[in-house]
Amino acid sequence: MRKTGRPTMIDVAADAGVSLKTVSRVVNGEPNVDPAMATRVLDAVARLGYHRNALAASLRSGNRDTIGFIAADLSNTFYMAIAAAVSSIAARERMHLVMASSEEDAALERTLALDLCQRQVGGLIVVPTADDHSYLQREVELGTPVVFLDRPASGIPADAILLDNRGGARAAVAELLAAGHRRIAVLLDSPAIFTMVQRREGVHEAFTDAGLELDPVLVIDGLHTPKAARDAMERLLDAETAPTAVFCANNRITIGALEAVLPRGVEIAISGFDDFELSRLLPRRIRIVDYDIADLGARAAETLLRRGADPATGTHTHLVPTRLVDRGGMR
Structure with a gap:
């Protein structure tokens, strides 16, 4: 037959x-x-x-000319900036970049990753959502290099390029505590996301180091959109004892918190993880946990290229440092 x-x-x-x-x-x-x-x-x-298959033929002959990048949410400017950095390295090597978004959906991530492998891309950069990446083991064995970005892989040995999430959050909250704040609200995205877990741990470490305890009532998670963060911040501001400071665990949450705070003109210290467009033009000062986002994307791309050229070397994890910077204060 x-x-x-x-x-x-x-x-x-x-x-x-x-x-x-x-x-x-x-x-x-x-x-x-x-x-x-x-x-x-x-x-x-x-x-x-x-x-x-012209692409497959080029890959078999060693001319790997396509990089696949699976982000977690392309509506977040963080991932677009990463893509720009990866694209710059790809262009230097006369390669192409193919982008997709898992929308924080593990099943979609798997479908996208395996589809790109089936199309025989030269390598994958993945911001992982799934909690088991053993499904990529066979693809790696067949010669497709994979680098994980922003969050580590699980179930498979792989290179990872990560931010110092815990250290950045700890430094931001320690600064608020040192300024005398005790009622510090903490706004987070889904507790299933690796970066949120790390940043939450950094917050707790700052309180522990100061010999203090974080009020669990002031911790709100599951805030995936600026609107959700704005609504949560408004509820906190309307409470009988409002917080005097807030730590926002990503840029979209910071934007939402600002949407609640700025119209009211309330005095509340704001510190957030990740910079965002127009942050320098804010009418009031905020603190940002910042880092070299271009370096983050470029390191992922360079690591992918090295892995493709020498797949036998051991995997490694690189931690990109963070720093606290001022934003806003325009008058």
Whole structure:
């Protein structure tokens, strides 16, 4: 019974009675192939209707010309800035960048990653959402390098480029405590996200180091959009004992908190993780846990290129440092 579906080089090799290597050499136009064998291969190609996959051929010959980047949420400017940095490295190497977004959905992440591998991209940079990445083990063994960005992989040894999430959050909250604040609100995204776990731990470390305890009533998570953060901040401001400071665990949360605070003109110290567009134009001063976002993306791309060139080397994790900076204060 003839196999249905698009014919492969394996089908061509079986039909022509030659090795897979011979088929590869013929369809890729390599020289010094026996003319009789070449004729048998080309006849089989015509008979089966085989179409050469130009991208796959380029990857097999070592010309890896496409990088796949799976972000967690492309509506967040953080990931767009990462993509710009990766694209710059790709352009330098005369490569292309293909982008996709998992929308923080583990099943979608898996589908996107395996689809890109099936399309035989030269490598993957993944911001992971899934809690098990063993599904990529076979792809890595077949030669597709994978680098995880912003969050580590699980279930598979892999390179990871991460921020010092815990240290950055600890420094921001320690600064608020040193300024005399005790009622510090903490606004976070989903507790299932690695960066949120790390930043929450950094907050607790700052309180522990100061010999103080964080009021759990002031900790609100699951804030995935600026609107959700704004609503949470408004509830806190309307409480009988409002916080005197707030730590926002990402840029979208900071934007939402500002939407609640600025119209009221209330005096509350604001510190947030991740910079964002127009932060310098804010009418009041805030503190930001900042870092070199271009370096984050560039390191991921460079690590992917090195992994592709030398897959036998051991995996490693690189931690990108953070710093506290002033934003806003425009009058």
